[in-house]
Amino acid sequence: MHPRRILFLISDSGGGHRAGAEAIAAALAERPDADAFEYRIEDALVQCRFPLSALNTGYHLALKYGPFVYGALYHATNGERRYRTLVESCNSLYRKALLRLMRSYNPDVIVSVHPLLNHVALRVRSELGSRAPIVTVITDLGRVHAGWIAPSADAIVVPSAEVRACAIERGVAPQKVHLLGHPVHPRFADYDESRAQIRERLGLPQDRKVVVLMAGGEGGGKLSRITDAIGTAGLKNAHVVVCTGRNETLKARLEETSGAFDVPMTVLGFTHEVPALMRAADLLVTKAGPGAIAEACVAAVPMIVYDYVPGQERGNIDHVRRTGIGEVTLSVNQTVRAVQRLLREPRQLERMSECERNIARPQASRQIADLVIGFAGIRQPQYAAAGR
Incomplete structure (x- = not known):
């Protein structure tokens, strides 16, 4: 019998969809029964007809030049009937490509x-007469867009109790909803270096508060202004690490001018050391990407969330506020004041860390992989109980 085939459907409109799929794939690859299956991660929308094929480019341009226009489109399509109409109207754009795939x-x-x-997968599966189960993995942490909720899917994996309640409210049978967490890469769960060991290896000071600044893989948005403001805020006994991602222009500027800041600064580009940096940090300053928030919870690093994608990530900042895992500051000045205050309040930082430990799901990717394997017919999933 051929290995069971697992097909991940993603879009590279934002890095979170691929990162989630790759985290689950990493959990699949480490399994002792890995020779019983194979998997493929497909950016399905680039294979479709225009304008779906240009969605990735359009998404990045919209966030760069017109984020509130993107937010308006998000809200305009956020309804069960409206989204169904959108899917049906786009049928001619995706049908042939998905059938071929x-x-x-x-x-x-x-x-x-x-x-x-x-x-799309549900419609194409029906047309083909396929019996392949469809598992939806929702990555947003708060109240989610209607598009995420497909009651006909065979299983829906949710990252939080709030999303579980939202799915059931919108008609998904409770037994189909699996509260397993956001798919954080297994390397976050397996990290065993101490904070002191990490700081020594990365050349970070042992005797200062370490503040890590991030803005996702692209390193855009407010990161440049936030860095300049924090770098000149007169922080005492601190060291700042800036992860600029793929933003080489920002990296080069900060490397050239970092000596002008009144706080020591380490500038990194795109790095695979994020699990280590989060454990080395006393405070994380980041945008409201669900992956970064979930990873911070696994590392138990208190966070300040300073920006979000309109519409799409609003539920994530609500999640941060509701759970007490961090603070939300939506201006540069608010962010600087929050950093200054929290570095003087170790008890508040510890309270945030405790809240993170209470909701963190470090084994989420492995549990999702187990669920997927069960649906692939290899064995029954260990974590199939709804709400577990």
Whole structure:
């Protein structure tokens, strides 16, 4: 019998969809029964007709030049009937590409990590007469867009109790909803270096408060202004680490001018040391990407969330506020004041860390992988109980 085939459907409109799929894939690859299955991660929308094929480029341009326009589009499509109409109207754009993909790979189970592709996969599966189960993995942490909720999917993995309640409220049978957490890469769970060891290895001071600044893989948005403001805020006994991601222009500028700041600063580009940096840090300053928030919870590093994608990430900042895992500051001045205050309040930082430890799900990717394997027919999943 051929290995069971697992097809991940994503879009690279934002890094979170691929990161979630890759985290689950990493958990699959480490399993002792890994020779019983194979998997493929497909950016399905780039294979479709225009304008769906240009969604990734359009998404990045919209966030760079017109984020509130993007937010308006998000809200305009955020309704069950409106989204169904959108999916139906786009049928001619995606149908042939998805039929071709499904026929060529013939998956035994389909994992959708994108709201549009949930519904597309269901329609194409029906047309093909396929029996492959469809598992939706929701990555947003708060109240989510209607597109994420596809009641006909065979299972829906949710990252938080709030999203579970939202899915059931919108008609998903409770037994289909699996509260397993956001798919954080297994390396976050397995990290065993101490804070002192990490700081020594990365050349960070042992006797200062370490503040890590991030803005996702692209290093855009307010990160430049936040860095300049924090770098000139007169922080006492602190060391700042800035992760600029793929933003080489910002990295070069900060490397050239870091000597002008009144706080010691380490500038990093795109790095795989994020698990270590989060454990080395006393405070994380980041945008409201669900992956960064979930990773921070696993590392138990208190956070300040300073920016969000309109509409899409609003539920994430609500999640941060509601759970007490961090503070939300939506201006540069608010962010600087929060950093200054929290570095003087170790008890508040510890309270945030405790809240993070209470909701962290470090084994989420492995549990999701187990669920997927069960649907692929290899064995029954250990974590199939709804709400577990």
